[in-house]
Amino acid sequence: MARRFGQAGYRLVLAARRFDRLSALADEIGAQGGEALPVSADLSQLSDIQRLVQVTLDHYHQIDILFNNAGFGRLDWLEGLDPLVDVQAQIQVNLLGLIWTAQAVLPPMIERRSGHIINVGSLAGWIASPTYSIYAATKFGVRGFTDSLRREVSVYGIHVSGIYPGSVDTEFRAHARIRRKTGMITPKRMRLTAEQVAQAVFQLAQHPRRVVFLPGYMRWVVALNGLFPGLVDWVVRKRFVEREREH
Numbered sequence: 001m002a003r004r005f006g007q008a009g010y011r012l013v014l015a016a017r018r019f020d021r022l023s024a025l026a027d028e029i030g031a032q033g034g035e036a037l038p039v040s041a042d043l044s045q046l047s048d049i050q051r052l053v054q055v056t057l058d059h060y061h062q063i064d065i066l067f068n069n070a071g072f073g074r075l076d077w078l079e080g081l082d083p084l085v086d087v088q089a090q091i092q093v094n095l096l097g098l099i100w101t102a103q104a105v106l107p108p109m110i111e112r113r114s115g116h117i118i119n120v121g122s123l124a125g126w127i128a129s130p131t132y133s134i135y136a137a138t139k140f141g142v143r144g145f146t147d148s149l150r151r152e153v154s155v156y157g158i159h160v161s162g163i164y165p166g167s168v169d170t171e172f173r174a175h176a177r178i179r180r181k182t183g184m185i186t187p188k189r190m191r192l193t194a195e196q197v198a199q200a201v202f203q204l205a206q207h208p209r210r211v212v213f214l215p216g217y218m219r220w221v222v223a224l225n226g227l228f229p230g231l232v233d234w235v236v237r238k239r240f241v242e243r244e245r246e247h
């Protein structure tokens, strides 16, 4: 995402915890004629978020786009999740951090009567699968927050978009602690690349929309899940849960 926006001449702030990686990426973008400021921040911490926004304003004097992306999933049965390091931490980063970051960039956006907040949800924010309970709770929360905020701030010329990808080939799975007896996971050919998501977000920044599903056809799967929840329960139980769990 940073590379795609950097190529197009956007001036960037890159925020995450691992400064060495941010710094290497900022150098790479700089070497290609772009501009990126790396800032180490733990986006589960309000003080880090406030510092990040202040550093950004000090450096660039305005914020045009917030790409609210930090997040992770621990995809295990609920009783297998630690209440603090799995449950609380997911809520803290995926939901609370995202809300606090949006909140922190709003005053300068309202003042300028312009801005675009792009929140990263997930298909798990529309279809709640087993082993995704907490992750889905955070992403359903992201969806509700995004829809409400959009209606609050459109009067100021501020756009708020939700992007809802299916499976993407990133480091996400390395942190997800997925355990499958059946080995059932999304096949590689059905996974998106980070570049595909970056291109979709880039287009979204040029032409703001309320909602983006990735891949686009997933909107029909979401619609089916809403129309036939009992059927989905039955299929998920037969095809997945009964094969995975002792019962």
Ligand SMILES: NC(=O)c1ccc[n+]([C@@H]2O[C@H](COP(=O)([O-])OP(=O)(O)OC[C@H]3O[C@@H](n4cnc5c(N)ncnc54)[C@H](OP(=O)(O)O)[C@@H]3O)[C@@H](O)[C@H]2O)c1
Binding pocket: 015, 016, 017, 018, 019, 041, 042, 043, 044, 069, 070, 071, 072, 073, 093, 120, 121, 122, 123, 164, 165, 166, 167, 168, 169, 170, 171, 172, 173, 175
């Ligand atoms: N991959 C998928 O299949 C998929 C599907 C739908 C939605 N998503 C969503 O896409 C977003 C990005 O995930 P990804 O797939 O790109 O996973 P990823 O490769 O693991 O990247 C996660 C990013 O978030 C940062 N991050 C995590 N916790 C953080 C914290 N406390 N403070 C600051 N930064 C933090 C990480 O950097 P540091 O570790 O250096 O902090 C990293 O840059 C997430 O919101 C995820 O839920 C992913």
